[in-house]
Amino acid sequence: MKRYNVAIVGATGMVGIEMKKILEERKFPIKELRLLASERSKGKKLEFSGKALLVEGLDENSFTGIDFALFSAGASISKKFAPKAVEAGAIVIDNSSAFRMNKDIPLVAPEVNLPALKLHQGIIANPNCSTIQLVLILKPIHDYARIKRIVVSTYQSVSGWGKEAVEQLWQETSEISKTRNPKVKVADRALPYQIAFNLIPQIDIFLNNGYSKEEMKIVHETRKIMQDDSIAITATTVRVPVLVGHTEVVNIETQNKLSAAVTKEILKEAPGVKIVDDLNKLQYPMPIDVAEKDDVFVGRIREDESIPNGINLLVVGDNLRKGAALNAVQIAEELIK
Amino acid sequence: MKRYNVAIVGATGMVGIEMKKILEERKFPIKELRLLASERSKGKKLEFSGKALLVEGLDENSFTGIDFALFSAGASISKKFAPKAVEAGAIVIDNSSAFRMNKDIPLVAPEVNLPALKLHQGIIANPNCSTIQLVLILKPIHDYARIKRIVVSTYQSVSGWGKEAVEQLWQETSEISKTRNPKVKVADRALPYQIAFNLIPQIDIFLNNGYSKEEMKIVHETRKIMQDDSIAITATTVRVPVLVGHTEVVNIETQNKLSAAVTKEILKEAPGVKIVDDLNKLQYPMPIDVAEKDDVFVGRIREDESIPNGINLLVVGDNLRKGAALNAVQIAEELIK
Numbered sequence: 001m002k003r004y005n006v007a008i009v010g011a012t013g014m015v016g017i018e019m020k021k022i023l024e025e026r027k028f029p030i031k032e033l034r035l036l037a038s039e040r041s042k043g044k045k046l047e048f049s050g051k052a053l054l055v056e057g058l059d060e061n062s063f064t065g066i067d068f069a070l071f072s073a074g075a076s077i078s079k080k081f082a083p084k085a086v087e088a089g090a091i092v093i094d095n096s097s098a099f100r101m102n103k104d105i106p107l108v109a110p111e112v113n114l115p116a117l118k119l120h121q122g123i124i125a126n127p128n129c130s131t132i133q134l135v136l137i138l139k140p141i142h143d144y145a146r147i148k149r150i151v152v153s154t155y156q157s158v159s160g161w162g163k164e165a166v167e168q169l170w171q172e173t174s175e176i177s178k179t180r181n182p183k184v185k186v187a188d189r190a191l192p193y194q195i196a197f198n199l200i201p202q203i204d205i206f207l208n209n210g211y212s213k214e215e216m217k218i219v220h221e222t223r224k225i226m227q228d229d230s231i232a233i234t235a236t237t238v239r240v241p242v243l244v245g246h247t248e249v250v251n252i253e254t255q256n257k258l259s260a261a262v263t264k265e266i267l268k269e270a271p272g273v274k275i276v277d278d279l280n281k282l283q284y285p286m287p288i289d290v291a292e293k294d295d296v297f298v299g300r301i302r303e304d305e306s307i308p309n310g311i312n313l314l315v316v317g318d319n320l321r322k323g324a325a326l327n328a329v330q331i332a333e334e335l336i337k
Numbered sequence: 338m339k340r341y342n343v344a345i346v347g348a349t350g351m352v353g354i355e356m357k358k359i360l361e362e363r364k365f366p367i368k369e370l371r372l373l374a375s376e377r378s379k380g381k382k383l384e385f386s387g388k389a390l391l392v393e394g395l396d397e398n399s400f401t402g403i404d405f406a407l408f409s410a411g412a413s414i415s416k417k418f419a420p421k422a423v424e425a426g427a428i429v430i431d432n433s434s435a436f437r438m439n440k441d442i443p444l445v446a447p448e449v450n451l452p453a454l455k456l457h458q459g460i461i462a463n464p465n466c467s468t469i470q471l472v473l474i475l476k477p478i479h480d481y482a483r484i485k486r487i488v489v490s491t492y493q494s495v496s497g498w499g500k501e502a503v504e505q506l507w508q509e510t511s512e513i514s515k516t517r518n519p520k521v522k523v524a525d526r527a528l529p530y531q532i533a534f535n536l537i538p539q540i541d542i543f544l545n546n547g548y549s550k551e552e553m554k555i556v557h558e559t560r561k562i563m564q565d566d567s568i569a570i571t572a573t574t575v576r577v578p579v580l581v582g583h584t585e586v587v588n589i590e591t592q593n594k595l596s597a598a599v600t601k602e603i604l605k606e607a608p609g610v611k612i613v614d615d616l617n618k619l620q621y622p623m624p625i626d627v628a629e630k631d632d633v634f635v636g637r638i639r640e641d642e643s644i645p646n647g648i649n650l651l652v653v654g655d656n657l658r659k660g661a662a663l664n665a666v667q668i669a670e671e672l673i674k
Contacts, residue, residue, distance in 0.1 A: 153490035153586040177514040198625040206616040210639030232643035249490040279543040288535040302547030306569035
């Protein structure tokens with residue numbers, strides 16, 4: 001079996017570490033794994049398949065001999081170094097927002113739009129975490145009943161903003177737990193406000209139309225992956241004091257009749273999707289249950305009685321895993337098939 | 338000035354204590370305050386206007402001489418004792434769900450449907466916490482542009498379920514903070530699952546249509562208070578690890594054109610509503626800022642680009658205060674005007 005040289009750019013970040021873990025778990029055929037990060041992390045040692053690997057500083061020569069470069073170090077790093085990696089002969093799978101809306105670059109969730117992958121010219125974009133788990137449940141519904149409009153509200157975990165935000169939640173929680181004073185201010189806050197015992201209705205920066213960048217990512221990326229610009233989407237994204245696992249409350253209006261029972265039948269067959277929906281047993285998806293799971297979990301599936309053809313449901317996924325690292329590795333797996 | 342004898346039924350609960358506090362703060366003209374609770378709480382002492390009052394056990398004779406009886410001890414207590422209080426000559430303001438949908442009993446948010454109050458026959462129902470903050474922002478929008486449909490997702494704090502749920506969150510948080518293991522099981526859990534670092538997409542029991550009772554309360558109570566059964570509403574309610582303050586993401590479709598700018602103008606004039614919406618200064622409502630505040634806070638007001646006439650916004654209110662105790666005291670204030 002052919003083996004490949006793989007680089008992870010941003011190897012010490014939460015998604016980078018998850019990428020390394022998933023490559024190992026899924027036994028991706030690796031010859032050499034190169035861990036790349038900023039100067040700050042250079043020289044750190046990380047374990048892979050029982051061996052300690054040295055983290056290297058990222059520079060223009062980092063990609064010599066690399067077959068696949070998995071980027072997760074922010075859009076500016078991707079813009080600067082992804083073209084260098086492609087020049088050096090690597091295929092780039094980029095988890096940043098740098099190239100997602102570039103019309104010549106495929107944006108791929110393998111369960112949804114695998115054929116788009118074939119059109120790549122060296123770079124493939126990995127969708128945003130909040131988009132991936134959404135399209136996995138939307139695609140089979142769209143194929144069956146034609147989606148007209150979607151209203152999404154998100155409940156996004158702090159790990160989506162990186163390890164500094166996770167540390168902020170831990171530190172605030174520890175302080176509050178000591179004093180039982182629910183207001184706290186810790187040093188080196190990664191998020192704009194306190195997140196412990198609070199919600200922040202802002203993810204990423206705000207744009208001129210009053211939406212956050214995260215909200216517009218959901219709108220634009222969903223349409224691109226579903227290859228249908230006629231789908232109307234509106235989103236509100238909110239950060240919640242949860243470590244891992246994004247939750248989305250989704251209201252779906254379809255062109256054709258769609259019952260809750262049929263929705264369940266459709267989603268039962270959907271790749272990468274698992275239904276947790278038994279109200280008698282109080283079973284529904286919750287973030288605490290999805291950490292470390294590959295599947296996207298869906299529940300609370302019911303008809304929306306406020307419109308002729310509507311469905312309400314709730315989808316929860318591990319934002320580091322299917323929302324980022326797993327999806328990137330799945331793309332690499334498809335490319336070597 | 339005339340002074341009144343007031344009873345609080347459920348005086349040791351979170352809402353009962355808030356009622357006592359608000360009566361004192363707002364200098365409600367009280368002659369005698371009678372604190373009523375279950376046998377378990379009988380004999381406790383609570384302070385009111387600098388005096389220690391003894392909590393009495395609730396029985397059929399508790400209402401002799403009482404002018405206003407504020408109930409917040411659950412629907413079964415209200416069903417049993419509210420008629421007794423009325424027989425004894427008291428006006429009942431009931432914070433339980435017992436009478437809310439009874440067509441002969443007014444369901445009142447004073448800022449929205451004050452005239453309904455006049456029709457009471459002894460009992461007035463106080464709306465559910467998640468409904469009150471919603472109707473305060475919906476009513477002025479409906480008056481201006483006729484609401485066709487509303488999609489609501491809630492982020493509800495644990496205090497909405499009572500002090501046992503608050504204690505569960507404290508205990509779980511304390512355990513997790515010690516071990517940094519995000520899964521925990523404490524004894525005497527009030528909610529169906531762990532709530533610290535988690536979300537529970539269930540509030541109250543589930544009904545046959547797949548909705549929770551809380552979700553259907555929002556639908557039915559909103560229509561009754563707005564006196565318009567033509568308004569289409571669908572809701573998904575979720576419990577979040579927040580102590581006080583319910584957040585609601587609201588998508589509103591109107592019959593007539595309505596810009597974000599006009600929505601802000603309308604809500605600026607709305608009684609009991611305060612706008613916190615300056616994206617340049619990262620200002621938006623958050624639960625941590627609304628505790629102990631009388632107003633309902635609204636922000637993230639923007640046009641929904643997915644339909645011709647749509648507005649997205651976010652509303653946050655203190656569920657114990659405007660969502661329960663304050664609204665009940667405001668009703669009493671209107672009755673003595």
